[in-house]
Amino acid sequence: MKKISLLLLIVASACLLKAQTPVWSTDIAPIFYSNCTSCHHDGGLSPYPLMSYQDAYDHRGAISINVTNRKMPPWPPDATYRRFAHERILSNSDIAKINAWATGGAPSGDTALAPTRPTYSNTSALGTPDLTLRIPDFTIPANQTTDLYRCFVVRNTLSQTEFITGIEVIPGNASVVHHVLVYQDTTGQAYSLDTAAAGPGYTSFGGIGVTGQPILVAGWVPGSQPSYMPANMGIKLYANSDLVLQIHYPEGSANKLDSTRINFKLSTGALRTIALAPILNHQTSLVNGPLHIPADSVVNFEEYFQTPNVNLTVLSVAPHAHLINKSWFSYAVTPTNDTIPLIKINDWDFHWQGSYGFRNLMKIPGQTKLFGFASYDNTDNNPYNPNTPPQDVNLGESTTDEMMLIYFAYTLYQLGDENIVIDSSTLVDISDSSAVTGLKEPTNAIVSTPQFYDPSPNPSGIETQLSYFLPEATNVSLKIFDLTGNLVEEIKVPSTAGFNAYKYSVAKLPEGEYICNMTSGGIKRSKTLIVIH
Numbered sequence: 001m002k003k004i005s006l007l008l009l010i011v012a013s014a015c016l017l018k019a020q021t022p023v024w025s026t027d028i029a030p031i032f033y034s035n036c037t038s039c040h041h042d043g044g045l046s047p048y049p050l051m052s053y054q055d056a057y058d059h060r061g062a063i064s065i066n067v068t069n070r071k072m073p074p075w076p077p078d079a080t081y082r083r084f085a086h087e088r089i090l091s092n093s094d095i096a097k098i099n100a101w102a103t104g105g106a107p108s109g110d111t112a113l114a115p116t117r118p119t120y121s122n123t124s125a126l127g128t129p130d131l132t133l134r135i136p137d138f139t140i141p142a143n144q145t146t147d148l149y150r151c152f153v154v155r156n157t158l159s160q161t162e163f164i165t166g167i168e169v170i171p172g173n174a175s176v177v178h179h180v181l182v183y184q185d186t187t188g189q190a191y192s193l194d195t196a197a198a199g200p201g202y203t204s205f206g207g208i209g210v211t212g213q214p215i216l217v218a219g220w221v222p223g224s225q226p227s228y229m230p231a232n233m234g235i236k237l238y239a240n241s242d243l244v245l246q247i248h249y250p251e252g253s254a255n256k257l258d259s260t261r262i263n264f265k266l267s268t269g270a271l272r273t274i275a276l277a278p279i280l281n282h283q284t285s286l287v288n289g290p291l292h293i294p295a296d297s298v299v300n301f302e303e304y305f306q307t308p309n310v311n312l313t314v315l316s317v318a319p320h321a322h323l324i325n326k327s328w329f330s331y332a333v334t335p336t337n338d339t340i341p342l343i344k345i346n347d348w349d350f351h352w353q354g355s356y357g358f359r360n361l362m363k364i365p366g367q368t369k370l371f372g373f374a375s376y377d378n379t380d381n382n383p384y385n386p387n388t389p390p391q392d393v394n395l396g397e398s399t400t401d402e403m404m405l406i407y408f409a410y411t412l413y414q415l416g417d418e419n420i421v422i423d424s425s426t427l428v429d430i431s432d433s434s435a436v437t438g439l440k441e442p443t444n445a446i447v448s449t450p451q452f453y454d455p456s457p458n459p460s461g462i463e464t465q466l467s468y469f470l471p472e473a474t475n476v477s478l479k480i481f482d483l484t485g486n487l488v489e490e491i492k493v494p495s496t497a498g499f500n501a502y503k504y505s506v507a508k509l510p511e512g513e514y515i516c517n518m519t520s521g522g523i524k525r526s527k528t529l530i531v532i533h
Helices: 002-020 024-035 053-058 060-068 092-103 189-196
Strands: 131-134 148-155 162-170 179-185 215-220 233-237 242-249 261-267 275-280 297-306 312-320 325-333 339-345 356-364 369-378 405-412 463-470 474-482 487-495 498-505 512-520 523-531
Touching: 024 053, 024 092, 053 060, 060 092, 148 189, 162 179, 162 215, 179 189, 189 242, 215 275, 233 261, 275 297, 275 369, 312 325, 312 339, 339 356, 463 474, 463 512, 474 498, 487 498
Parallel strands: none
Antiparallel strands: 131 261, 148 242, 162 233, 162 261, 179 215, 179 242, 275 405, 297 369, 312 356, 312 405, 325 339, 325 369, 463 498, 474 487, 474 512, 512 523
16 A cells, blocks of 8 residues: 555656646747747758747757846846846746756647747848848858858938938848948948948958948848837938948858848938937047057057047947957946946957847937947957967958947937837846956946936826946835925835836835835935825
């Protein structure tokens, strides 16, 4: 009898374990379809698809490793430092679910219950574009055995300057187009380079090979969605200018045909102009230049710029460097000594560079100090070092040169800009993710005390976000007071080091003005909140 009971217990335990193991159909497929298959589909950039159960099963080991170390999906910014719009980040629970599935036999479950497979095509998501420009058909040379950075000039035939309000890049061949940077050239230099080269296009690594600062218009990496400007804002598209598409074709793309195009939504009316410029750069803001990295050395550089005495609204940030860069971070210090984290990248990869939009438009007060820091590893320890043995690296546009640029998309501030929401989706929980070490902030610089930011949106009638930045993990007290000093509500929030955001419902509050207090480590900071229903 005891043997029978033990056997039943073992069988029951095995059944329970099997029942608790996630299955592909209802647990894993939804994660892959939402986060992975934009690259991992037939004809996509990834070397293998993840559209079916068999696809996932065959690659379960690699999947588990790559999601655990957060190599996939590729998202360079450190989310503990700053959260951005449209992040490609897996939650800790999703990663745990994938690992439990992969190590638990990778069961399929009832495939009839799997969600509908997403479809991928090269049709426009902008609806009917107002303007479409396309590169000439280009076949990657048969002798191309390394990464190729090819620039294609497409002439803009608009007879008057218009404003770009929506833009999308559609790869002609998603299996070989790794990333695209779109520039606007009003000098004709790029057209001359294209005409002189054995085309179509000409080869240029880094920038597009013209003197001065060409106008960056847009960037695309796999998974990118069309980019829409906020209402009444746009990027100027100058009459008769040239659009230059710099396309990265990775190693192994030989003999493949590409015909990438770019679609625009345009407005002929005067809009608020969005500028894209490397406000922090190696030419005018490098503190400890020149940008020279001797062989067999690791060198850190700092950039600094104080904005003019005019308020700006910032939409996005985009660092740019070449192959031996290892890490970045950037922040702003306002005239009232509030520190605003901008971006941190612990493990820079040139091949996955991008532009990162803020979830809400960000106000940068006049005379704010902008700081940028980058580390360069010119040793054999850097697997991306283009030179073996290492050689001295200097400023320049070629493959073996380096750059240090931080682009900002910005416009002149107007009251209420900080309430413009770009992405209202729920933040993915990364609260227990392991910190990744990268470039260390100077001890006398960024956050040594808690920072508390303006509620957003503000005014609000339903919900607002209370955001703060902490130098270390601790408990935070958020208190809401009315103007008579009465405590309306107190919330205790266990918080991580870095950027934190708490969604607070104001629907229950009467209309009026309130004071929000954030207390951490004995330091109190306050912001005003206006409730309007």
